[in-house]
Amino acid sequence: FDMKRVEGYRNFCNKLWNAARFINLQLSEIDGLGREESKDSADLWIRAKLKETSQKVNLYFDEFRFDLITQTIYDFIWNEFCDWYIEISKIRLSSQNYEIEEKKAILRSLVSTLEETLRLAHPIMPFVTEELWQQFKKDHKSKYESIMISNYPNEKVKINTKEFDDIEWVKQVVSGIRNIRGEMNIKPSLKILVLLKDGDNKDRKRSEEYEDLICNLSGLRSLKWIESNDKTPPSAINFHKNLKVLIPLEGLIKVKEEKERVEKNIFKLKKENESISKQLNNKKFISKAPQELVEKLMDRNKEISKELKLLDIQIKEIQKLL
Known part of the structure; x- marks a missing residue:
């Protein structure tokens, strides 16, 4: 028996509960859900991640690997759903670049993803998932009276490669910047400049399409490309294949x-x-x-x-x- 592990799973339940509270708050501020789910890259990405996770979990049930079931669900909810999808959704729902109907569609995706995630996690955490599922019943409108008798997620789906790969690319770039900030004790509140160098046309297109998202997630004041033959200032460097992500160091460190x-x-x-x-x-x-x-x-x-x-x-x- 390990008390630290118990504390860890308590924190996990809190994390899921707070994600649901965020969605509930958005539902109270934005009047109604969209008729259809959002087709934004982030929403298509999380659906693919959830389907991928449910396929793994069903396989592990067949093999009686309850340790892997728990770990797989934990990783998805903590890392993909809460740390990435909820954070990306916060940025989009507070942005003036999105129309109200687009925000309603994003909310529809949030509710749908949460509902399926709760069904996936129900066998290993029955009480908190039932409670949250019932709280959102007026929004997801399931025909079942309880999560216990709802269908268990087991849908095989083909991953939409472009959107999936795009968001995975954003995650890697943002994680690289965050790692450098953390290692060098650069204050999270300090907005910094990041330079991009080398890479290919796909990197350039992605950086343009997701510039706002990268800046918000990484705490940047700007994101700029420099040419391969340009002289670069002394910088902390992170690599993503051939792409160099540079943070100029002058004035940031002792x-x-x-x-x-x-x-x-x-x-x-x-x-x-x-x-x-x-x-x-x-x-x-x-x-x-x-x-x-x-x-x-x-x-x-x-x-x-x-x-x-x-x-x-x-x-x-x-x-x-x-």
Whole structure:
């Protein structure tokens, strides 16, 4: 019995409850739901994510893998639904770029996605899902009296590749910027400039289409492209395939302190890399260790190599400011 795990699942229930409260608040502010669900990229993306999750959960039920069922539902609700979809919806519903009918369609998608998510999670958290499902019954208008006797989600669907890939791209770019902000202790309230370099035409089109979303999610004052042959200011750099995402550092960091922090990280990662390499080069260890552990170590070894390359670039950029 682990009290911290109990606290974690309590926080999880609170997270789901607060997401439902947000939707309820929007329903009280915007008069009515749209006749149809929104066809915005974010709404098509979350529906595809939910279908993907429900397919996995049904497979794990067939295999009696209740641990994987719980983890899969937890990951979807916490990460995809709450941390991304709800946050993206907040931006759109408060934006003046969307007409009232478009906002009603977004709300229809929010309610529909929440209702199906509650049905998916019901077997592992029956009470809170039943309560929320009943609260929204006037909106989702299910023909069933209870979530317990509703159909369990198990619809096979083809993922709409363009919209799905677009939002996954936005997530990666935003996550990269957030990671740099977090590592360098850049205040969330500080609006910063981000530069984009290299990449391809698809990156340029996506950055134009989703510029407002990226700026809002990342706390940017602007997002600009620079040409490949342009000289770049000393910057923290994140890579997404060939696309470079740069945050100019001047005025954002204490240079000496940041250099020391990065050097400490490099030292720690090199020590960890040495330890893993010793294990992977030990034939006795490889022959006796579970295959799953060996694969984990190999994956971690690759991750460390990538992290060290990025930190090496970071040190060179910081030194330009000294």
